[in-house]
Structure formats: structure tokens, C-alpha cells
Amino acid sequence: MTTSPYLLEARDLQIRFGGVVAADGVDLAITEGRNLAIIGPNGAGKTTFLNICTGWIKPSRGRVAFRGRDITRMAPRKICRIGIARAFQHPQLFTEHTAIENMLIAASARSGRQNPFIDMHNLPERGEMMHLLDMVGCADVADRMVVELSEGQRKLIDIAIALALKPALLLMDEPTSGVASAEKFAIMDILVKTLAEAKVTAVFVEHDMGIVENYADEVAVWSGGRVQFKGSPEEVLQHPEVIRDVIGGEVA
Amino acid sequence: MTFSRRAILPAILVAALALVPILAPFLQVVLIFALMKGIAVLGVTVLLRAGQVSFGHALFFGIAAYAGAFLAASPFDDLVLLVLAGLVTSAVTGLIVGIFVARYRGIFFAMLNLAFSMIFWSILEKFYYLTGGADGLRLPRPTVLGMAFERGAFEDILYYVALGLALLLGWFVIRFLNSPIGQLYQTVKTNETRLEYLGISPRVALIKGYVLSAALCGVGGVLMATAQGIVTPSYAYWVRSGEMVFIAVLGGAGSVAGAFAGSIAYELVRTYAAAFAGDIWQLLLGAFLLVIILFAPGGLVGIYNSVFDRARGAAGSAKRETGVPKKPAEVRS
Numbered sequence: 001m002t003t004s005p006y007l008l009e010a011r012d013l014q015i016r017f018g019g020v021v022a023a024d025g026v027d028l029a030i031t032e033g034r035n036l037a038i039i040g041p042n043g044a045g046k047t048t049f050l051n052i053c054t055g056w057i058k059p060s061r062g063r064v065a066f067r068g069r070d071i072t073r074m075a076p077r078k079i080c081r082i083g084i085a086r087a088f089q090h091p092q093l094f095t096e097h098t099a100i101e102n103m104l105i106a107a108s109a110r111s112g113r114q115n116p117f118i119d120m121h122n123l124p125e126r127g128e129m130m131h132l133l134d135m136v137g138c139a140d141v142a143d144r145m146v147v148e149l150s151e152g153q154r155k156l157i158d159i160a161i162a163l164a165l166k167p168a169l170l171l172m173d174e175p176t177s178g179v180a181s182a183e184k185f186a187i188m189d190i191l192v193k194t195l196a197e198a199k200v201t202a203v204f205v206e207h208d209m210g211i212v213e214n215y216a217d218e219v220a221v222w223s224g225g226r227v228q229f230k231g232s233p234e235e236v237l238q239h240p241e242v243i244r245d246v247i248g249g250e251v252a
Numbered sequence: 253m254t255f256s257r258r259a260i261l262p263a264i265l266v267a268a269l270a271l272v273p274i275l276a277p278f279l280q281v282v283l284i285f286a287l288m289k290g291i292a293v294l295g296v297t298v299l300l301r302a303g304q305v306s307f308g309h310a311l312f313f314g315i316a317a318y319a320g321a322f323l324a325a326s327p328f329d330d331l332v333l334l335v336l337a338g339l340v341t342s343a344v345t346g347l348i349v350g351i352f353v354a355r356y357r358g359i360f361f362a363m364l365n366l367a368f369s370m371i372f373w374s375i376l377e378k379f380y381y382l383t384g385g386a387d388g389l390r391l392p393r394p395t396v397l398g399m400a401f402e403r404g405a406f407e408d409i410l411y412y413v414a415l416g417l418a419l420l421l422g423w424f425v426i427r428f429l430n431s432p433i434g435q436l437y438q439t440v441k442t443n444e445t446r447l448e449y450l451g452i453s454p455r456v457a458l459i460k461g462y463v464l465s466a467a468l469c470g471v472g473g474v475l476m477a478t479a480q481g482i483v484t485p486s487y488a489y490w491v492r493s494g495e496m497v498f499i500a501v502l503g504g505a506g507s508v509a510g511a512f513a514g515s516i517a518y519e520l521v522r523t524y525a526a527a528f529a530g531d532i533w534q535l536l537l538g539a540f541l542l543v544i545i546l547f548a549p550g551g552l553v554g555i556y557n558s559v560f561d562r563a564r565g566a567a568g569s570a571k572r573e574t575g576v577p578k579k580p581a582e583v584r585s
Contacts, residue, residue, distance in 0.1 A: 054449070075448075075453075076448045076449055077448050077449075077450075077451045077452060077453055078451075080448075080449055080450065080451040081451040085449070086449050092443055092445050092446035092449065093443065093446065094439050094442045094443050094446065095442045095443065096438075096441070096442050097442075101435075104432075104435070105432075105435050105436060105439060105450070106450055107432075108432030108433070108435055108436055109436060109447075109450035109451055109452045110450075110451070111432065113431075113432045113433065114433050115431065115432075115433070116424070116427055116428040116431045116433055116434060117427055117431065118431050118432060119427075119430050119431065120430060120431060120432045120434075120435045121430070123432065161446070161450075162449075165450065165451065
């Protein structure tokens, strides 16, 4: 493994879907321990960036390195195994299972156990998984089918699943959209604290500037398929172009 | 508590099955075929749990039966070895076919399986100097652990072997489905994206279950060949594949107990309806399946569960059925 000062480094990423340029020379470096928020208007290529970083989409040009290792052409499952987990904008859960079962399936995947005589419900990781559910405020619905839960709860379980993999880097796509606004900050408080304790660096796409301001160490502004600015929340959120293009009417 | 009560009827039925050779020998032939077919249907059931249907699983039923027939013609003509040969042959074939078909889902998966099975069927038909063509191959009665038995005794032994294997394999499949590896396998049905993002290859997860499903069909096939004393290409014909899917849905798609409940019901109806209703027995079975699909998608096991729930609800405080029909997938073991 070559030494790189960055946890994740994207260089000159390019991809187009038909006539739409979803990534047009994306350059971004993520430092370990510095939570990064990605902001920008719809269609700016934020989710595409997450898709490229996790191997779901292969860029036509450019490269992504994780801890100095080239992961550009790696399959998502391989990238996942070396320490990049993902939570989705639309939660990706196992719809015929309960919340705790979803967590236990994640634990099963992580442990790689092949013994057909262990009952998944009796896995030693059960306590740890309950703890993760508790952390995202879903312990009381652990035994409910995930399809019965609210969109917000499902998103939080989706994040808990990603955390169950013990990643070094967690990519989240609008983690608190769909979560009741009264709970957003409480959830983010716990989440950011847990991430810090577990030494997980977070990258999250976010539209709520309040969340960005309070929980990001760095902010990258996306526009037209590339990173326009990157800096501390104070710098970026004060920037006139950002206020005009991204925040728009939100700040009068 | 509720589980143990629910298990009373199945336990009585198993006990009744065990007593059939003593108390009702006239049912023995029908039920031995039902048990053997049930083991094969169990293979289809395993696949249904991953949300996949195969219209070609008779391939594994057939290939194991022929492996048994070839071995039976050799000096190693023993029941244990025949079953093992069927198991290994179908599992290995399942792995090879699985590598190809596990890329596909839904109708493509079903049809590709069908294609593989029909290729095998053609080989059985055309390479007659090896396979006996449409006439098939005879299986002389094998020894059991080195001991030779008379026909009657052998049939009793085979009946209990079938019953024992049905219970053992049914138990194993339930354990497998509840294990971490089995749970990951079943998520192929609900969310392959998340599975991939858990670091698991959905294809590999599917292949694992596919090999198990092929092996189960194989055990059913080699037992059936031993019981019938002959194997023919019809063992691998698509009608047989369709029949296995039919029985799985009849019993309760995705249900382990349903594989056997469906199989026993099917064989009984087939045998007695054929005797009493002549040519319309298939019509009766077809109509029955329609009723099941439309009104009881959980199959026989689903009906049992809902009757049980209703009785319990009427008797005490338990919650009543919501009236929403159970999806086949919700029927467990």
C-alpha cells in the first residue's frame, strides 16, 4: 500500500450519461477524521460521485484511490470489504425482514460465517447490532418489519447497517432527509459522536444547511459535475456564489 | 408455546406416516413416491426462497437417477452408495449449471434452467447405446449396507429411508435457511443492491443455495429411481420440472413443510382421482391450484396456519387475522 496523506482521493473523474455530464473533472481529497459535507443543486453530480467512489459506476476517465490504493475499477463488494460503506438516499433494506434481522444480515456478511447450523438470531454480534439500532433511535422498533416503519426510520436503519460493517469511510446520501426535523439534530449529534468514537470518517450529501454548518468539518460545493469550492463551513456558506447558486432562497 | 401447539398436527402426520407400512400398506406405494418427490420439491422450495423459479430442476432429478442407474450396474450396487452418488452428481451439476444461470433472474433464470434440462433430456434420448434411449435403464434392487433383501422387506426399508431422509433434509433446510449463509442467500429475493454493498456477491450467494437445491432434487431422483427400478428420460423432462413447481406452490411456496404436504396431497389426488375420475383428474388438480393461487396463496401450509390462527383467535385473546392474504414468502417452515 502506497502512503497517501488522504483517506480517499478522486482525481479528474469524468462520466457522462447520454448528453448529461454527471462528472466533469471531479477532484476531491478526503482527510481521515474530517467529516465532509457535499452540497450543491440537484443534478450537480453528487450522487454520481458516491456511485463512482463505491464502484457502482466506472468513470470514463480519472481515478479514485482509497488509502493510496486504486479502487476505480473495483466491484462495489470489494470496495465495501476494504472499508467504504454506504447509506443510500432511498434506504436499501431487506424488505421481508425486521429491523434487527436487517442488522444481523449485515453482521452475517461481515463475519463471513458459513456454518449452516448457527441460527442467525443467536449470533454473538446481536448485542452490538442492538446497540447500533439504539444509537440511531430505532431500538424500540427492532422487531418490526422494516416495511412498516417510516421513511426516516428506514434511513436511519440503512445507516446503522452501513456502520455494522465497521467501515473506515462512510458515504451517506442525505442522511436526514425524511427524518422529522425535530429529531434531525438529535440524531446527527449521536451519529457524529458515534462516528468519531468508531474512528469513521463521514462524507454526506446534504441539503439542510443547518446540518452542514453544525456537523461538517469541511464542505465541498458541487456544480455542473465538478467541485467548485471546498473549505470550512464558515468559508463556504458565506461565499456569495454559494449563497446565490446553492442556498438560494433559503438565506434571505 | 404457540409453536409447540402448531406442531401437534404435523407431528401426528409424521407418526401416521411412520405407521403406514404396518397399518395401511395399501398407501405405502403412493406415499413412498410422495416422500421422494417431496425431497425433490424441497429443492425447488429452497430456490423459491431466493425469489427464483426454475422450470428445469428435473435435470438434477434425472441426472442423479441416471448416476444411480450406472452405479447400480457396477459391483458397488448398494443403496447408501447410490444415494451418495446421486447427491454428489446433482450437486456438482448444480454448481456447473449454477455458475451460468446465477447471472439471470426471473423469467430468464427460469427459461435458462429449462434449456439446460432439455439439453440433458435430448442427450438421454439420443445417446441410447449409453442411456437406453426412451426405454431407459433398469436398476436391479440394490443391497442395503451390504445386505440383500427380499422385495417386500426392501420396500419397507426404502420407505423408512425416504421418510428418514425427508425429515433429516427438511430439518437441514430449515437450519440452513435460518443460518447467516441461508439468510444472505434469501436476500437475493429482496435487495441485491444492499447485498452487494454488504460486501457479498449476490451471484455467489445464489449459487450456494442453487447447489443445495440441485442436491435435494438429486436425492429425490435417485430414491425414486431405486423405488421404481427403472429410469427413463421422463425423469428429466420439462413436465417433471413443472410438476415440482406445481407441488411447491400447492403446498405453500417457500415452505419446507409445504413441500411434503403438497407432495402427499398431489400424489393422493393423482392416484385416487385417476382411479375414480378417469381422465379429468388433471382438470381437478388444475382447478385446485387455481383456487390455491387465488384464495390461499400460502398454499396448504398457509391454509393450516390461518385456520390455526383463527381458531386460536376465537378461543382467546390472540389477535385476529387482518384479512390481508399472506404472501407466499411470509409462510415460514
